[in-house]
Amino acid sequence: MVAFEEHKDALAEKGVKVFAASVDTGDEAREVANDVSFDVGEGVTREQAEQIGAWYGDARHPEMIQPSEFLMKDDGTVMMSSYSSGPLGRVNPDDVLKVINFLESLNK
Secondary structure (H helix, E strand, C coil): CHHHHHCHHHHHHCCCCCEEECCCCHHHHHHHHCCCCCEEECCCCHHHHHHHCCCCCCCCCCCCCCCEEEEECCCCCEEEEEECCCCCCCCCHHHHHHHHHHHHHHCC
């Protein structure tokens, strides 16, 4: 999430709003949110993870939502999504900017 914070100006220029969510609650959630200026939801449940199709862990990783990332239009249409079953494969802000630039080039 810190990488998105570091790119917040470039993302804002493209109209990107960043939101994050975590299974953590209370002090643990605040610790995660302290390093970023965007909203971080807390207490994501297994049911909520299932609603978005996220992998929520197994016997080796109980009660942990794995990365699920979405690039959405203002109307809620999903333009791009990425799901992971572990800590690798997360979308980074440079990739988000590349996708947006590519989509903008198609509309010219």
